[in-house]
């Protein structure tokens with residue numbers, strides 16, 4: 019315990035100038051403590067090394083000059099205008115929102131450095147809301163730009179990063195310290211040095227290399243992060259190898275009874291996958307298996323069969339879904355399959371009312387429930403399983419590694435069998451990294467009768483034509499998705515962009531019932547919109563990529579993906595998988611903003627022709643132009659903060675070697691490493 023306390027990472031509140039308001043804003047970015055802050059990596063850098071003469075200023079640039087006049091103009095909408103001059107000319111700085119303090123600081127005679135986009139208007143050159151620094155204190159150089167949220171300025175973020183970096187100099191006990199020998203020679207640099215290079219790059223730094231993640235400092239951090247994940251998986255694998263699980267054999271008769279009442283026959287691929295799972299479950303060696311199957315391939319029923327094995331032997335199953343909506347969807351489907359067999363199922367989510375929750379929890383603890391379906395709520399300490407024999411995780415990438423363990427540790431003495439379902443096709447090398455040494459079952463064929471989604475690539479210039487087609491489609495009683503893939507510096511902006519799109523579409527499609535979902539909405543609101551869409555009360559669902567996972571609305575057979583050129587093939591394929599689930603022809607329109615780069619053109623064209631997730635995933639690696647497509651890191655598909663396993667895959671063999679080296683030579687260095695990168699070192703230490 020004492021060791022854990024010494025290792026605890028100071029919260030952001032410990033920083034100078036951070037009070038509850040600022041702390042709350044930082045939390046919106048997922049920044050709770052110093053570690054989160056330091057790992058909140060810049061999304062790009064601005065080159066502010068050279069001061070440009072005002073007369074030559076264009077685009078985004080840095081100027082320096084003396085204020086000659088500051089005044090507030092406009093009575094209805096006051097605006098602060100400050101005229102600034104250098105030897106070459108003058109320009110106006112305009113502020114639509116401003117404080118009295120700013121006005122008082124921009125005194126005539128004071129010298130400022132201003133960074134911003136230069137516009138040329140009828141009045142000459144101007145900058146709107148430039149970033150300002152007193153010329154005497156100007157920092158200049160290569161300046162990091164962070165993802166942020168309203169009320170949290172880039173300057174504040176930079177100042178806080180600076181404070182956090184300063185604390186590292188004293189080598190606090192929570193900072194992992196890898197022996198240099200555990201790093202490949204080109205990456206032998208102290209963690210502090212690498213973090214400093216990221217947040218305070220020197221004037222010689224190459225901003226492009228830093229942004230693209232190829233800079234040695236970035237690679238150094240990436241390596242350490244991958245190493246931490248590798249070590250965590252190895253811990254889990256060892257934990258599983260040493261433990262014992264209940265044997266859960268299934269007699270033929272029970273299987274037949276289940277299959278007899280399904281509305282379809284299992285495909286050969288499903289049978290094969292289940293045979294492998296069934297074999298594992300019949301033994302006392304804890305199963306660790308990944309069930310991979312393309313979108314819509316029918317993984318759910320295979321997972322249900324695994325749960326049947328547990329129930330038939332009097333053991334419980336926990337099924338965890340990434341969202342409430344999916345948990346509800348699974349509970350609904352499984353109930354119809356299990357009810358006739360007397361398998362008792364409960365749905366437990368954050369929304370379950372407290373009395374009902376108490377009743378359910380008692381029933382789970384008393385062994386009166388066989389299958390519990392839920393979301394993160396399942397992980398709360400309050401859930402006590404009487405006999406947990408099987409844990410099934412759907413779309414694991416939405417969970418942290420630590421949460422999986424929390425659940426695992428719940429089966430007193432016994433280790434539950436463990437099955438992960440994923441529709442994200444991951445090439446073998448990467449699967450190792452994400453799932454450790456799990457064995458893999460693949461459902462490699464879709465159920466019969468599926469028509470491939472007809473995929474078209476269309477320039478935004480043809481939007482009017484598209485809208486007319488969409489109108490016809492909706493008038494025919496079918497539903498559709500409109501996916502906004504805007505990549506902005508903050509999720510708030512992405513949400514706002516989706517709102518704007520919804521507004522615009524509402525104008526273009528009168529009478530159409532339009533719903534909106536995005537990541538920044540409250541869970542309950544999001545679920546309500548999704549439920550309305552499922553029920554057919556919404557015709558057109560405008561969404562950010564939050565709908566990527568698992569949603570099943572068969573009547574929605576048309577999807578438009580905006581800015582499709584900015585997404586990778588794997589993600590586009592996941593999105594497209596939301597349509598093509600019902601009868602009749604489905605369509606996916608990939609809308610792009612010209613001009614298309616050659617790589618983007620190839621990518622979209624390939625998606626148009628190919629419908630196989632696994633082939634697409636391989637092709638994705640090949641076609642990804644560096645820095646062009648959103649990396650998996652940013653797309654949120656993986657849990658990494660620095661690493662992009664596709665970009666960084668060349669390190670994987672060395673990551674493995676480094677993990678072995680550390681376990682042998684410096685095992686005491688592992689817990690702080692896990693705590694820093696994954697966030698629950700003590701929990702790993704427990705297992």
Ligand SMILES: Nc1ncnc2c1ncn2[C@@H]1O[C@H](COP(=O)(O)OP(=O)(O)OP(=O)(O)O)[C@@H](O)[C@H]1O
Nearest residue numbers: 282283284285313314315316317318319441465568
């Ligand atoms: N053998 C089968 N024959 C016909 N239909 C099937 C078969 N197996 C599953 N289905 C149906 O196919 C649809 C998709 O199955 P399911 O939801 O399990 O896919 P999935 O693999 O979980 O896909 P996703 O990852 O996209 O959620 C469901 O409506 C399901 O009832």
